[in-house]
Amino acid sequence: MVGIYCRISKHKEEGKDVSIAVQKKYGIEFAKSEGMEFRVFVDEGISGRNEKISERPEFALLLNAIKNKEITHVYCYDQSRIERNNTIWNMFVSLMLEHKCKYYPSGKFLDLDVPENKFITGVMSLANELYATVTGIKVKEAIAINAKNGKTHGLCAYGYKKGDDGKFAVVEKEADIIKRIFQMSLDGLGTYTIAKRLNAEHIPTKFNQFSGNFRRKDRYTKQITTYKKENIIWRGNVVHDIITNPVYKGVRMWNGEQVPIPAILTEQYWQEVNDNLENNRKKVGKRDEYHYLLNGITYCADCGSEFRGKKRLKGKDSAYKCKGKSKHYIKCNSRGISIAKIETFIIYHLFLAKGLQDFLAGLPENTEKLDELKEKIGKEKKELEYLRRAEEKAYKNLADPDFEDDEKIKETLKTTKRKIKEKENAIDILENRLIERSGENRLKRVENILGQYHLDAGFDETRRLVHSLIKRITIKHEPNKRSGNFLVKIEYRGFDEQSIFMTNWQALNWYCLSYYRSRAITKEDLKEDRELARYLLKSAGKSTKLPKDFVGFEASSVSSDIIKLNPTELIYFD
Known part of the structure; x- marks a missing residue:
């Protein structure tokens, strides 16, 4: 199979580089002329x-397809599509030779x-690298010259747009909002209060006029969340950046130099x-960096x-708290927990306790869930x-x-x-x-994770192990005398079963109320559930024939396990 590799750099003007469409066209024509199947690889921008x-x-x-011998021939429009970096070229050549893959720049075989x-391709690689370096310098110089002449580059600050002459032009409607922001700040309002007012009045942000998405990675779970640009709201840090941005007094900073642009406010x-x-x-001083073991997997019931x-650390405030309580539009009666x-x-x-390991080790595979996953994967x-196709x-x-x-x-x-x-x-x-749910795999995974823990493990290692075992923790506060009780539900990765614990406001004695099951766990459980189901159906005057996929009832088993914490032996990461 021919691997057709196409690449184009960012911000290329029409006619300045070979388009992806043209590169594909010649690549496909080459593959057809050789009577070979092909696969196209495109790195755009x-x-x-x-x-x-x-x-x-x-x-x-x-490169991976070459290693796996899926690709036996590589086509590219020219060598500069593969690289403009000599290190990459040497690595590419080494891999091609190791796996006996043939190279066809411009459709002509080159051994x-x-x-x-x-020697020749090595010199070309160095020339490509030199060209890219020189081009990069020229592009930076051109951008610098344009910037010093008052021309825009990239996204303009709120209140401005790119004018017909390529220079900054004031957007009057947005400029009025800028003036309001500055006046509210001068009146004594904090940046987050200003942001709330703008959101309450449904004033659009800079990004609301654009389509597309933002992607942000959670620093704890590493999960990527996508946000629509049209839904971006005002935030305190954005308001702060606007107030401190000198462009609004008519000064744009570029490489340490001041470039004059149209001002929205007077300098004074x-x-x-x-x-x-x-x-x-508030004069809060330098912000301390703390570690939170359960961030990203803990939620409010x-x-x-x-x-x-x-x-x-300098005060008494040291708890996991519901984020919803800080939002005026969410009603929440939860309470923080140490x-x-x-x-x-x-x-x-x-x-450290053995109850969980014994419980999980005794659970059979949920074949119904496995079949569902296999069916979904097939689909x-x-x-x-x-x-x-x-x-x-x-x-x-x-x-x-x-x-x-x-x-x-x-x-x-x-x-x-896409x-x-x-x-x-x-x-x-x-x-x-x-893989997580397969019986043998999931038990080996759990045993492996449990075996890796030791008491002197650092924060990062402990957090990795905890997040590998727990999918979700849900906390519910039950008001009662002396600050009430907490109900904590723990869901485990790769299992349908859950544990529910209760503790009071002191959070030193943790009582395991039950282990939840979504189906019968043992053969004895299934036998009892079948007998109960037939009895209920017979009492209701219905047929006692059970479906073949009957897996038992959803149920909870009462437990008497208690985990007692010694207040002098609590684990601190800060």
Whole structure:
């Protein structure tokens, strides 16, 4: 199979570089002329100077396909598509020779094992790197010259747009909002209060006018969350950045130099508001960095919001608290719980007490869930195959001179490629869940994780182990005398079963109320559930024949396990 590699850098003007469509076209024509199947790899908007393979995803896939001997021939429009970095080129040549993969720049075979060819391509690689470096310098110089002449580069600050002459132009409607923000700050309002007012009045942010998404990675769970730009709201830090931005007094900073642009405020007024900004802030000093073991997996039973750790070593405030309580539109009656106590309890429950390990070890596979996952994976793979055929068809259409500039086909191809990536990610997630749930695999995984823990483990290692075992913790506060009780439900990765614990406001004695099951666990459980089901059906005057997929009743088993914490032996990470 021929691997057709196509790449184009960011911000290329029409005619300044060979388009992806043209590169694909010649690649597909070459594959057809050789009578070979092909697979196209496209890195769009990515520099060939980049040494990090992980930041060139399609190139990484090509290299992996070569290693797996899925690709036996590599086509590229020219060598500069592969790299503009000599280190990358040497690595590429080494891999091609190791796996006996043939190289076809511009569709002509070039034997990389011939010394003369190695020398020539090595010189070309150095020339490509030099060209990229010089081009990069020229681009930076051009941007600097434009900036010094008052021209915009990239996204303009709120209140401005790119004018017809390429320079900054004031957006009057947004400028009025800027003036309001500065006046509210001068009147003594804090930046977060100002943000709340703007949101309450439904005043759009800079990003609300754009389509597309933001992606942010949670620093605790590493999960990526997607936010629509049209839903971005005002935040206190954004308001603060606006107030301290000198562009609004007509000064744009570029490489340490001041560049004049149209001002929205007078310099004197801007300075007055910034001097006053310090009076609107609490003098909290340097912010300390703390560690929270359960951030990202702990949630409130009352409102569904996340519980987050909030620690102040100099004060008494050191608890996991519901984030929903800080939002005026959410009604929540939850209460904070001691960080050290709940973290110590979780460590004892998972690694030091034996009740959990015995409970999980006695659970059989949920074959129904496994079958559901296998069915979903099969369905997703069929849809992925359909999308890949649609992608191949689109590439073939673009290879036809009559359709190579058809924007509708290009847009369809772009959408199809996005769906393929989404589908591949979905399959990976499902396959990982299948591995987690498979009986032998999940028990080995649990035993392996439990065996890795030791009391002198640091925060990062302990957090990794805890998050590997626990999927979700849900905390419910039950008001009662002397500050009430906490009910804590723990869900485990790869299992349907859950544990429910209760403790009072002191959080030193943790009582295991029950182990929840979603189905019969043992053969004896299933036998009892079948007998009960037949009895209930007979009492209701219905047929006592049970379906073949009957797996028992959802139920809870009472437990008498207690985990007692010694207040002098609590585990602290700070």
